Amino acid sequence: MLEMMAYGFMQRALLASVLIGILCSAIGVFVVLKGLSFIGAGTAHAAFAGVALAFLLNLNPMGMAVMFGLMTVWITGLLVEKGRMKLDVSIGIFYTSTMAMAILFIGFMKAYNAELYGYLFGSILSVTPFDLAVIAGLGLAVLAAVFLFYKELQFIAFDQEMAEASGIPARNLFFLLISLIALTIVVSLKAVGAVLVYAMILIPAATAYQLTRSMKGMMIISILFGVLSSVSGMFLSFAMDIPSGAAIVLLATAFFFLAVLFSPKRRTSQLPVRTQKS
Amino acid sequence: MAEPIIRFSKASFGFPHRIALDEITLEIMEGEFIGIIGPNGSGKTTLLRALLGLIPPISGQVRIFDCACEKLRCRHRARIGYLPQKELVDENFPLTVFEAVLMGRFSSIGLFRRPSRADHEIARRAIEEAGLSDCLDMPLGHLSGGQQQRVFIARALAQQPQVLLLDEPTTGIDLPTQRTLLELIKKLHETLHLTVLLVTHDINMIVPFVNRLALLKTQLYAAGPPKEVLTKEILSQVYGKEVMVTEKGFVIVGDYHHA
Structure with a gap:
């Protein structure tokens, strides 16, 4: 393992996987608890459409991905807030239409672009120093926001109406949360890919959900599994010469099924129901 | 009891084409325990949400702690x-x-x-x-x-808090537990000197606990001590069904008794 770490690209990949592991699994806790799973999938495809347009027009891919990602979550949030349509319908429309846009932009390109397809399937081993700087910069900004607004995000993940009623600016914080989800997806796009980034947000948090009965515990366990999956997936990718995104996500999925199998909640639900005194 | 802590002055809520609460005028004193009753869709929950500043009035005014509810700052909301x-x-x-x-x-x-x-x-x-x-x-x-x-x-x-708003706290709970819960609320009301507004369908269950009842059906039909509000005439008007009020003040609406 030490030999592997002699390579500069491996050092960058290790740093990127730790950062992405922490970032995705921390934001994933709120995604799972608030039932925003589908928003991640839709945003990932929208961000990829942004990247495709950037390549077509020779613009900065990250900038365009941020723009497309944020526009998608904000419009979705507004539509849901106005009660015009349900979240799954709204994001379903964005999911498919932005993917159609991506296909269209790729169709306009004269030649095959390997770098663009890197954003679709992800390649953590090809993270450049510039990519790493972007991942670190945006990633730390998202984590700082999660740290600063942790207690409020916790409250709106559990009960947004109550949070609003008790005087917390719940609406603004909901928009902050969906913006953080979009930024997390964009940050992870190059390393994990648009197809799989959403799994990195969802699976470690869903694994933690199986193993704990407190929100604090869920955050800690989710981050542990997120980092474990991304770092071990990255090493597996190098050692076995397999795609990194797939290795990371399949490892995370394996941890998830192990958690389901050994979940204390599963054991509790098999016990006879105890009548509790009120 | 002292000053009014909550004042509805001809306050209407909803949309111009679909009014949820129409010209409500009601004062609630500090330290009062008031039960909000009325049939489904009569605006009971709207009344509570208005006090939280979540629904602004389309006309009139609603004030709490002498401040317009829709302009409540965080520190007031926390109360x-x-x-x-x-x-x-x-x-x-x-x-x-x-x-x-x-x-x-x-x-x-x-x-x-x-x-x-x-x-x-x-x-x-x-x-x-x-x-x-x-x-x-x-x-x-x-x-x-x-x-x-x-x-x-x-x-x-x-x-x-100074004011406690409870929206159907006993729904879906068995009868003995409902009573225990209401006793707890009453105890908290007395020991912590809270002003309590409790929305319920369960007229008979709430009567022993409250100082006053407010009967809603889009408009405020009556507000006062239970004996004054729970009369056959007023309840028939609101529920639109045959209503019976027994000697002990037990209310039976149509073929469904509120107990």
Whole structure:
């Protein structure tokens, strides 16, 4: 393992996987608890459409991905807030239409672009120093926001109406949360890919959900599994010469099924129901 | 009882083509326990949400702590404890009783700050007042419906409120537990000198606990001591069915008795 770490690209990949592991699994806790799973999938495809347009027009891919990602979550949030349509319908429309846009932009390109397809399937081993700087910069900004607004995000993940009623600016914080989800997806796009980034947000948090009965515990366990999956997936990718995104996500999925199998909640639900005194 | 803490002055809510509450005029005194009753869709929940500043009036005014509700600042909102109509919390939701109650402190703590030792102590005391000291670290979803309601009452108490708004707190709970819960609310009302507004369908259950009743059906039909409000004439007007009021003040509406 030490030999592997002699390579500069491996050092960058290790740093990127730790950062992405922490970032995705921390934001994933709120995604799972608030039932925003589908928003991640839709945003990932929208961000990829942004990247495709950037390549077509020779613009900065990250900038365009941020723009497309944020526009998608904000419009979705507004539509849901106005009660015009349900979240799954709204994001379903964005999911498919932005993917159609991506296909269209790729169709306009004269030649095959390997770098663009890197954003679709992800390649953590090809993270450049510039990519790493972007991942670190945006990633730390998202984590700082999660740290600063942790207690409020916790409250709106559990009960947004109550949070609003008790005087917390719940609406603004909901928009902050969906913006953080979009930024997390964009940050992870190059390393994990648009197809799989959403799994990195969802699976470690869903694994933690199986193993704990407190929100604090869920955050800690989710981050542990997120980092474990991304770092071990990255090493597996190098050692076995397999795609990194797939290795990371399949490892995370394996941890998830192990958690389901050994979940204390599963054991509790098999016990006879105890009548509790009120 | 002293000054009015809440004032509705000809306040209407909803949309111009669909009014939920029409020209409500009502004063609620500090320290009063008032039951809000009325049939389904009569605007009971709207009345509570208006007090929280979540629904602005389309005409008239509603003021709490002498401030227009829709302009309430965070520090005022924190003085109103609210228990919304709730479904049971998912059995697996990872939240302990203590974590849920501590959330009641968040608006008072403010943004960018962590709960202090004093906030933890206030949350613990609220849990104790709600009679849940043994459940501190239990997962919320493992508690019965009645216990979960106690947790939410504790969360409201952790805000250290002056006014407590309760929206159908006894729904979906068995009869003995409903009574225990109402006794707890009454005790808190007396010991903490809270102003309590409790929305319910259950007229007969609430009568022994309240100072006054407010009967709604889009408009305010009556407000006063239970004996004055629960008359055959007024109730028939509101419920539009045959109503019987027994000698002991027990209300029976149509073929359904409110007990």
